[in-house]
Amino acid sequence: MEVEVDPWGSNLVNQxxxxxxxGLELLNAGEFEEPTDQMKRGVFFGGRDLKIISDAIRKNEKFYALTGIQPSSENLHLGNKMAVDNIKYFQDHGAETFFVIADLESLSTRGVSIEEARRRAIEIHIPAYIAMGLNPKKTTFYFQSENTTVLKTAYECSKKVTENEFKAIYGDNDPGKMMAAFYQMGDIFYPQTKEPAPTIIPCGVDQEPHIRLSRDLARKFKERGYFSPSSLYQKLLPSLSGKNKMSKSEPLGVINIPDFELKxxxxxxxxxGRDSVDEQRKLGGDPDKCMIFELYKDHFLNDESLEQVYNNCRKGKLLCGEDKINALRIMEDFMENFKDKMEKARSAVDKIKFARD
Amino acid sequence: MEVEVDPWGSNLVNQxxxxxxxGLELLNAGEFEEPTDQMKRGVFFGGRDLKIISDAIRKNEKFYALTGIQPSSENLHLGNKMAVDNIKYFQDHGAETFFVIADLESLSTRGVSIEEARRRAIEIHIPAYIAMGLNPKKTTFYFQSENTTVLKTAYECSKKVTENEFKAIYGDNDPGKMMAAFYQMGDIFYPQTKEPAPTIIPCGVDQEPHIRLSRDLARKFKERGYFSPSSLYQKLLPSLSGKNKMSKSEPLGVINIPDFELKxxxxxxxxxGRDSVDEQRKLGGDPDKCMIFELYKDHFLNDESLEQVYNNCRKGKLLCGEDKINALRIMEDFMENFKDKMEKARSAVDKIKFARD
Structure with a gap:
C-alpha cells in the first residue's frame, strides 16, 4: 500500500x-464570508467538509476550531504564523477555539520533559500565538498530559478501530504511532465531548491521516451525535532554498520568529533572477521561481503590492538585490511588531486557566 | 503463532x-521467609525472577509490590480475595505497595464511566481490599485516568516497542489492546519512576503477556536503572461447576463477597461424591475432584483441618451433604467477618490521598 503523507515526516508533499x-475538496474561498488573501491565493488550498463550516459561519451557528503546538522547539518560525493565520480566520468568524499543547508528543518524539514542555509553552509558544493573532479570550488551552477527558476519549477511540483500519490509514501498526494517533483523536473530539458541533481543523496536509481516522471514528460514535471533523490544509511553506519544506532540518532555510540571522x-x-544584472534588466526576473516572492504571497503583501512587485520583477525594473532589501525591511517590521505584541501577550498567558477535563 | 494466554479472555488455561x-519458574516456597499455606500448596505456583524478591525480603531491602482492580463490577468474588492474599504476603514482608484503579479499562471494556468507576472503587473495591487484608497505610492508591506519570510512562513505552515485538507477545496489533497494554506498562513502571527497585507483580497467569512486555521494556530503559519486573502467578480459581474459571460469566459458579445465594x-x-450414599460410605469420595475441597485448599483451611477433611472423605466418613453444610458455615463466617471489616475499612478510605503523579 502506498501511503502518500506521513504525519511524522518532514518531506515536501505533492498537493x-x-x-x-x-478526494479532498479544493477550497472555494468565495463560499466563505470575508475570505482572506491567503484563502484566495491558495495558501489554504483544500480540505474536507468545508461547506458545513462556511454554512455555520454564514448562519452564525456554533462551531469549533482546533489547533495546537508541540512545544519541543525553543523558537517559532513562519510555518507557525501560517497555522495561526489559518485558525485566526475561523476564530474571527465565530469559532470556539481549542488549543492543545502536545507535551506528550514532545516528550516521546523529542525527549523534552513534561516540565520543560510546559515552560516552553508558557514562555514561548502560547504568547507567540497570541502575538500572532490568536485571541486567548475565545480559546480553551490545555496540556495533553493533564486533560482527563482527552485521555479518556483517546482510550475509547482505540477500542473502536481495528488493526487493519489503522494500517490502511497510517501504513503500519507501529505502537508509538498508534498511541500518538489516538491522542490526536482525543484532541480532535475533545470540543465535541462538551457538545457536538461542526469542527474545523486548520492544519498541514501531513495531518490528513489523523483527519481521516477521526472521520471514520465520528461515524462509529454516531450515537453521540459527533460531527465528522472538517479540515482546511495550509500549503507547506518551502525553505528559502526552495529545496525542502521550511523546517529546523534546514536551519538557514527557515525564518524564525524572532530571527537573529535574518539579513x-x-x-x-x-x-x-538572471545570471547578470544586465540580463535581468533586459529579460526581467521570474517571480514564480522566487522564494522571496513566495514569502510575500504567503504572508506579507496585499494584492496591490503583490501585483506591483510581480510586474516590476517581470519587466526587469525590480532587481533581486533591491527586492531582498525591501523584503528584509518588511520582515524586520514584522519582527519588531511581533516583539511588542509578545511582551503584551505574556501577561495574557498568566490569566489562562488550563482545562483539565 | 500460538499465543497461549489472553489477558483479556476468560478461559481456563493450562498452568x-x-x-x-x-519458561516460568516454579515457585519454591522454601526460598521465601514465612511462606503462607497458599504458597506451599501451589495456589501461587510460579512466576518470574522470584529470587530477587525473596532476597530483598531476607535482606530487608527496598522492593515494590503492585496490584490493582478494574472497578467495573458492583461486587467482588473469591478471585479478588486470592489476589489480596497474594499481594498481602509481600506487603507484610516489607513491600511498598501500589494499587491502581484501572478506570480507563473499565470505561473502554465495560462502558463504565470514569465517575461511576470512581464511585465503585471508593465505595466497594478499595474498602473490600482493605477488609481482606491490604494495609492502606503502606499502599499508594491512584486512578489510572488521573495519574500523569503513568500516562507519560505509557506514552514513552509505546515508542520503545515495534509492531512485530508487540505482535509476538499479544498475537496481534489490535489498537485497543495496544493502548490498554501500554497503560499497563505505565502502571508497572510507575513505582520505579520514583526510584528503581525490584518489583513483584502478584497476578493471574493471564497477565503474563504484560509481564513479558514489561521485562522487554525494562531492558530498553536500561539507562534509567529499571529492574525487570518479577511476577508471582496465582492459579485460576475454577467455578463451582469446575467447568470454567470463576468469573461473572457463570453467575452460579462464582462465590461473591458478600454472596446472597451462598446456600x-x-x-x-x-x-x-459417589452415585449413592451407600456407595460413598463404602468406597469413599474423591476430594481431588471436589470444588468444595478446592475452596478449602485455596482459601479456608489450615493444613491440619485440610488433611482431616481429605482423609474422612476418602474413607467415606464425611459425606458430601454434610461437608457442604460445614463449608457453608465456614463461608458464612468469612462473610460475616468480612462485613464487619468492610465497615471499618470505609473510614480508612476517606483518608486516602490518591496519587496524581
Whole structure:
C-alpha cells in the first residue's frame, strides 16, 4: 500500500496529487464570508467538509476550531504564523477555539520533559500565538498530559478501530504511532465531548491521516451525535532554498520568529533572477521561481503590492538585490511588531486557566 | 503463532503448559521467609525472577509490590480475595505497595464511566481490599485516568516497542489492546519512576503477556536503572461447576463477597461424591475432584483441618451433604467477618490521598 503523507515526516508533499488521490475538496474561498488573501491565493488550498463550516459561519451557528503546538522547539518560525493565520480566520468568524499543547508528543518524539514542555509553552509558544493573532479570550488551552477527558476519549477511540483500519490509514501498526494517533483523536473530539458541533481543523496536509481516522471514528460514535471533523490544509511553506519544506532540518532555510540571522538568510534566498544584472534588466526576473516572492504571497503583501512587485520583477525594473532589501525591511517590521505584541501577550498567558477535563 | 494466554479472555488455561512453554519458574516456597499455606500448596505456583524478591525480603531491602482492580463490577468474588492474599504476603514482608484503579479499562471494556468507576472503587473495591487484608497505610492508591506519570510512562513505552515485538507477545496489533497494554506498562513502571527497585507483580497467569512486555521494556530503559519486573502467578480459581474459571460469566459458579445465594450455590457445587450414599460410605469420595475441597485448599483451611477433611472423605466418613453444610458455615463466617471489616475499612478510605503523579 502506498501511503502518500506521513504525519511524522518532514518531506515536501505533492498537493495536487493528494487532493486527487485522497478526494479532498479544493477550497472555494468565495463560499466563505470575508475570505482572506491567503484563502484566495491558495495558501489554504483544500480540505474536507468545508461547506458545513462556511454554512455555520454564514448562519452564525456554533462551531469549533482546533489547533495546537508541540512545544519541543525553543523558537517559532513562519510555518507557525501560517497555522495561526489559518485558525485566526475561523476564530474571527465565530469559532470556539481549542488549543492543545502536545507535551506528550514532545516528550516521546523529542525527549523534552513534561516540565520543560510546559515552560516552553508558557514562555514561548502560547504568547507567540497570541502575538500572532490568536485571541486567548475565545480559546480553551490545555496540556495533553493533564486533560482527563482527552485521555479518556483517546482510550475509547482505540477500542473502536481495528488493526487493519489503522494500517490502511497510517501504513503500519507501529505502537508509538498508534498511541500518538489516538491522542490526536482525543484532541480532535475533545470540543465535541462538551457538545457536538461542526469542527474545523486548520492544519498541514501531513495531518490528513489523523483527519481521516477521526472521520471514520465520528461515524462509529454516531450515537453521540459527533460531527465528522472538517479540515482546511495550509500549503507547506518551502525553505528559502526552495529545496525542502521550511523546517529546523534546514536551519538557514527557515525564518524564525524572532530571527537573529535574518539579513544573511534573506540575502541567500533563492530568487528567479538572471545570471547578470544586465540580463535581468533586459529579460526581467521570474517571480514564480522566487522564494522571496513566495514569502510575500504567503504572508506579507496585499494584492496591490503583490501585483506591483510581480510586474516590476517581470519587466526587469525590480532587481533581486533591491527586492531582498525591501523584503528584509518588511520582515524586520514584522519582527519588531511581533516583539511588542509578545511582551503584551505574556501577561495574557498568566490569566489562562488550563482545562483539565 | 500460538499465543497461549489472553489477558483479556476468560478461559481456563493450562498452568503446566504455560510454565513449560513460557519458561516460568516454579515457585519454591522454601526460598521465601514465612511462606503462607497458599504458597506451599501451589495456589501461587510460579512466576518470574522470584529470587530477587525473596532476597530483598531476607535482606530487608527496598522492593515494590503492585496490584490493582478494574472497578467495573458492583461486587467482588473469591478471585479478588486470592489476589489480596497474594499481594498481602509481600506487603507484610516489607513491600511498598501500589494499587491502581484501572478506570480507563473499565470505561473502554465495560462502558463504565470514569465517575461511576470512581464511585465503585471508593465505595466497594478499595474498602473490600482493605477488609481482606491490604494495609492502606503502606499502599499508594491512584486512578489510572488521573495519574500523569503513568500516562507519560505509557506514552514513552509505546515508542520503545515495534509492531512485530508487540505482535509476538499479544498475537496481534489490535489498537485497543495496544493502548490498554501500554497503560499497563505505565502502571508497572510507575513505582520505579520514583526510584528503581525490584518489583513483584502478584497476578493471574493471564497477565503474563504484560509481564513479558514489561521485562522487554525494562531492558530498553536500561539507562534509567529499571529492574525487570518479577511476577508471582496465582492459579485460576475454577467455578463451582469446575467447568470454567470463576468469573461473572457463570453467575452460579462464582462465590461473591458478600454472596446472597451462598446456600444455593454451595449445595449445587460439583463434588467428588459417589452415585449413592451407600456407595460413598463404602468406597469413599474423591476430594481431588471436589470444588468444595478446592475452596478449602485455596482459601479456608489450615493444613491440619485440610488433611482431616481429605482423609474422612476418602474413607467415606464425611459425606458430601454434610461437608457442604460445614463449608457453608465456614463461608458464612468469612462473610460475616468480612462485613464487619468492610465497615471499618470505609473510614480508612476517606483518608486516602490518591496519587496524581
Amino acid at each position: 495536487d496529487k493528494i487532493i486527487k488521490n485522497f 544573511k538568510k534573506i540575502m541567500n534566498t533563492l530568487t528567479g | 503446566d503448559k504455560i510454565i513449560k512453554n513460557f 444455593k450455590k454451595i449445595m449445587n457445587t460439583l463434588t467428588g
